[in-house]
Amino acid sequence: MFGTGQSRDAQSSKGGTRTRGDEHRNGHNGNGKVASNGNGNGNGAVRTLPQPARLDDALPVVSTNGNGFPVAEKLPEHHRRFYIPLKLKLVLVALCSLAWVGFSLWLAIPWIEELGHSITVPIAAALIAGIAIIPGYLNAHLISSLLIDKAPPLRFDVDFPAVTLIVACFNEEDVIEETLDYAATQDYPGELRILVADDGSTDKTVELAKLSAEVDPRISVKSFKHGGKANTLNQALMEVETPLMATVDADTLLMPEALKRCVARMMVSPPTTVAVAGAVFVRNSRTNLLTQAQEWDYFLGIASIKRQQGLFQGTLVAQGAFSVYKTESVKEVGGWPDRIGEDIVLTWAMMHKGAGVTYEKTAVAFTDAPEDAKAFAKQRRRWARGMIEGLREFGPALIKGRRAYAHSIVVDYVFPYVDFVFSIAFPVGIVLALGWQNYAIVGPLTLLVLPLNMILSGIMYKLSKDSFEEVGLRVRRNIKGFFSYLLLYQFFMSPVSVVGYVQELFKTKRNW
Numbered sequence: 001m002f003g004t005g006q007s008r009d010a011q012s013s014k015g016g017t018r019t020r021g022d023e024h025r026n027g028h029n030g031n032g033k034v035a036s037n038g039n040g041n042g043n044g045a046v047r048t049l050p051q052p053a054r055l056d057d058a059l060p061v062v063s064t065n066g067n068g069f070p071v072a073e074k075l076p077e078h079h080r081r082f083y084i085p086l087k088l089k090l091v092l093v094a095l096c097s098l099a100w101v102g103f104s105l106w107l108a109i110p111w112i113e114e115l116g117h118s119i120t121v122p123i124a125a126a127l128i129a130g131i132a133i134i135p136g137y138l139n140a141h142l143i144s145s146l147l148i149d150k151a152p153p154l155r156f157d158v159d160f161p162a163v164t165l166i167v168a169c170f171n172e173e174d175v176i177e178e179t180l181d182y183a184a185t186q187d188y189p190g191e192l193r194i195l196v197a198d199d200g201s202t203d204k205t206v207e208l209a210k211l212s213a214e215v216d217p218r219i220s221v222k223s224f225k226h227g228g229k230a231n232t233l234n235q236a237l238m239e240v241e242t243p244l245m246a247t248v249d250a251d252t253l254l255m256p257e258a259l260k261r262c263v264a265r266m267m268v269s270p271p272t273t274v275a276v277a278g279a280v281f282v283r284n285s286r287t288n289l290l291t292q293a294q295e296w297d298y299f300l301g302i303a304s305i306k307r308q309q310g311l312f313q314g315t316l317v318a319q320g321a322f323s324v325y326k327t328e329s330v331k332e333v334g335g336w337p338d339r340i341g342e343d344i345v346l347t348w349a350m351m352h353k354g355a356g357v358t359y360e361k362t363a364v365a366f367t368d369a370p371e372d373a374k375a376f377a378k379q380r381r382r383w384a385r386g387m388i389e390g391l392r393e394f395g396p397a398l399i400k401g402r403r404a405y406a407h408s409i410v411v412d413y414v415f416p417y418v419d420f421v422f423s424i425a426f427p428v429g430i431v432l433a434l435g436w437q438n439y440a441i442v443g444p445l446t447l448l449v450l451p452l453n454m455i456l457s458g459i460m461y462k463l464s465k466d467s468f469e470e471v472g473l474r475v476r477r478n479i480k481g482f483f484s485y486l487l488l489y490q491f492f493m494s495p496v497s498v499v500g501y502v503q504e505l506f507k508t509k510r511n512w
Helices: 086-119 121-148 176-184 205-215 229-237 260-267 289-311 325-333 341-351 373-399 406-436 444-470 480-488 489-505
Strands: 165-171 194-196 221-224 244-249 253-254 273-282 322-326 356-367
Touching: 086 121, 086 489, 121 289, 121 406, 121 444, 165 176, 165 229, 165 341, 165 480, 176 194, 176 205, 176 253, 194 229, 194 289, 205 221, 221 253, 229 325, 229 341, 244 253, 244 260, 244 325, 260 322, 260 325, 273 289, 273 325, 273 341, 289 356, 289 373, 289 444, 289 480, 289 489, 322 325, 325 341, 341 356, 341 373, 373 406, 373 489, 480 489
Parallel strands: 165 194, 165 244, 194 221, 273 356
Antiparallel strands: 244 322, 253 356, 273 322
């Protein structure tokens, strides 16, 4: 099923293969060239740029310019014949969504009445709303939002402010060198500082990071007492002196223009915008069927929901895996809170101050997704708990603010109900239909959701594919993963999310 895509978004998986060779430590960039410092840090030092691993089958992209990196010089020209004001967009999207709900209710009345003979009409209405009507509404809202979305084009003919890229890490010796290699080769026109914030690692993470710092003077390494990711980020925040800062997970690889494009999006957004979420995709999708399905979740579901929320100036999660922030705004709300969903709560805290958060679809980064069911369930429970944390602390206030993104907050309140109903009713309905030809829960009318899902999938695929092509990437074939995502993924994700909601409701022990 496709209509209950999660707006909660975080990255916390680990893994990857260290590919940096000895030539990087010796000051060679792999092609015999020495690069001078062009990042505006004023020290005029001559340094070598380590060349990251070539983009081969380890990543779901291919090079288009022959030098190991897919680089786009600039975005194509955009010509918009007319501009639709935000309030009018809200009205049009609402009308389309409500029209679909009206059509669905008209079709569902006989279904509700028939099922009501067995379980009463109110219960039947509540059940059908959870498995068909609400998901259909969410799909219609997402489709109309994506079709109407016309973000302002990026501009690169501006002065880019200095930015500090924080790489928070804990026992990441297998991936830290490669992550820093990719960070060091960012095509960023302004001053770039890279701060490795170590959370008391007990392996060789710090040692390897310091080797990278010896090669590139922009890299610095700070070690802090082990206290969790939020604590480490806040300690690093105290070291930041640049007007902008960015975060990247230690297992996440930034494409060459990722940082530049994220900052460019902030510079063409309304002045109240304080954070831009990057576009994070799955790096290890060829590992097994689970990672193949997750590739489509990131590429279609998460990316499209972030795009939709960005349209309404309220991307609900500037994820720690890769986002850019105004330093002053992060400090104003006290940095990252000690929460299981620290990036969600931070984002909502800034929004509560009246700030806007958006998304840049071409600021591409790749991360490792969980490779087994246990790790996947742990991650999604954490995302679900983080969403409840955000709703508990800021949900009512953000809704009362009546900003354009208030609808997204309301949807987050609805997710637990939809996930619960889907987890219980839909599997039972399938068993009844297949085993006893009883179509009271899952029947011909339920199939009406499938065409809408396919239309939505096609729209989301086209938009994400276009974003990839803008930066010289192409989509890798993954047919098995697509159908697993479309038909099976929700059967695992919804029950896992329900467990996360219950855990947070009863405030059980937090486990990252």
